[in-house]
Amino acid sequence: MNLLFKLHQWFSFLGNYASFGIAYLIETIVVLLFVTISFIILIYVFRKYMARIQLRIGPNRVGKFGLLQLMADALKLLGKESILPKGRDNMAYRIAPIITMMSIMVSFIIIPYGGLYYFGNLTTTNSDITLILMFGILSIMPIGEVLGGISTRSNYAILGALRGIAKDVSFEVPMLISVLAIVMVSSRSFVTGGSTYNSLSLAGIVTNEVIPYGIIEPLGLIVFFISMVARASYSPFDLSESDSELISGATTEYGGMRFGLFYIGLFGMVYLGSFLVSLLYLGGYNGPVSSQLGFIYLLVKTIILVLIAFLIWVSLPRMRIDRFVQFGWKYLLPLAVINLIYAGVFVLYIR
């Protein structure tokens, strides 16, 4: 039983449409609350984890074990004077961090979270095209960064935005091709053990994913994981930030909570990217033993991926932009195409 329909039934005295609307609203808020809380824990874990690797202690002053450090940081950012650079494009400057933030939040509503005992399926959006919607939103995200970069007319920010665009162009094509291979594989009943749900929705893909697609097409998993690292733009692909070269890249002229929103966007993208990899390639909420705990399966897979991402983050130097563009077009794209051809052969000839 879907959580959405449960809520729908509870509010049925309001009439069909109003109750459905309220149910949808409540579930969205619940999902966003879950995301926010897990996000705070994630940043805390990141800071402790990074500190351990770097022989430091990490946050331990604010609250028990420094758990409230992020709250303190957020309050500090909110309390900062909002400094607006001269000669900015006002509208673009103000809207850029909001675009980044909003696209991340909306993406989290689309994710199929799987079932959890009494609550039933936690998925909020039951659309037939969530896969397309998801990647549409993901391609809106860099617009915030680019707008933020070029609206301030700072040379650092413009160079950062240029790097960001070059980076996005070079990895998005292989990313989408590797997703296409997923759609092809998941539409065949012999892979999925009979069930062929709509393979253009994330929920449908995961329901079909009896064998994790990472096992069927490991090449696609590699390409997609690298693309997600690049999408989140952390080291080694933090080209639009390039903190040792371009001060802070595209976000150089931002301060206070506006900068904080970009930062949330970055961490949120690490989290979202891990969700997507575990959904598309590692079986999502399907576990080794079929049970009501799909959500926990998904969460465990995601957290392991997030920790791997953090390990990559702290241990690798930054790639040079021209090297990355070469990497994208000369290695990732051919790999993605090989993966696509392989998926086609697999679907057509292997029974």
Added chain:
Amino acid sequence: MPHYTELNIGPVHPSIHGIFNFKLILNEEIIQDVKVTLGFLHRNAEKLSELNLYADNIIFFDRMNYIDAMNMELGYLMSVEKLTGIEPPERAQWIRMIMVELNRLAARLVGMGSLGLDLGMLTPFFHTFKEREKIQRIFTEASGGRQEVNYFSVGGVYQDLTEQMINDIKNFLPQFKKNLEDMYNMFIHSEIFWQRNRGIGIIEPEMALDYGVTGPALRASGIPYDVRKDAPYLFYDRVNFDIPISHEKDNFGRFMVKVEEMRQSIRIIEQCLDKITDGPFFNPQGKKSLMLRIKGNGEAFSRVESDAGEFAVYVNGNNTTKPNRVHARSPGLRNLSLLPVISKGLMIADFIAVVGGLDPVVGEVDR
């Protein structure tokens, strides 16, 4: 007509080690020209040295290459000792040698860590600085200072190395050897590190000689010139060590030379600890009560191999308690003067890596 952008790197910038200003003339990301502005940290050290007593001037030299303070002191004191004829006793020489090599290790660690930082890898920085902190603890035991140590004095050292300090150093070395390899692997096992460093900032040997480049930058161009070997001072002729060279000529070669020199430094320290003799640790002529009356006549010139290269000091005295003229040859300035030449046609990211590889310390460049 191409459109050029001007980009200021510095004086305040995350990856500038100190305060320079580089004005990059960019064609998109490609550097067309670099204009270097120096002097933000000019403290008039040479002129100030003329106004102060011989023994007092050590602090100005401490603050030249502040991460390699022992070598700076040594360079000055060797000149003063030549000028005044106050020779340090044998034990003092050994102590100086140990300290100088320890400080070379510390300075190289800073260079290594900040190169990683410039390339966008944060982790090795903390590892190198932890090791450096251990060295600085030894310095604190010996002199009371972590970085600006002020340890050497005219005709000796400020304080004898006790048995415990020698044990500290002996305990430090084996674990440092292991940690050094770990840190080295942290860099070298990353493909991106190779990509970022190979083939950028190429210094041809002839060019290096023309510009007076010394130190690891020269040795990475394939010229085995090291003051410790070519004009031995202290007891460098009594210990075995090799001068590593590289024929890569690029940033990667410089990094490898620096790491190999750290291994050689460990070798030198180990030999010093074996060969150190008992005896006085300062010359009675340079004891504290006589320090204010040290007079020098004539001129003296001495050179040492510091972290960045050949550091030389010229002292001219006219039989008073203050020097008449003090001049320091800054290796960092020579290395930096090559930067506009070698960075043409590089990308911004490479430029930052080249600056990190040359590792100039502004205190010494500007003096």
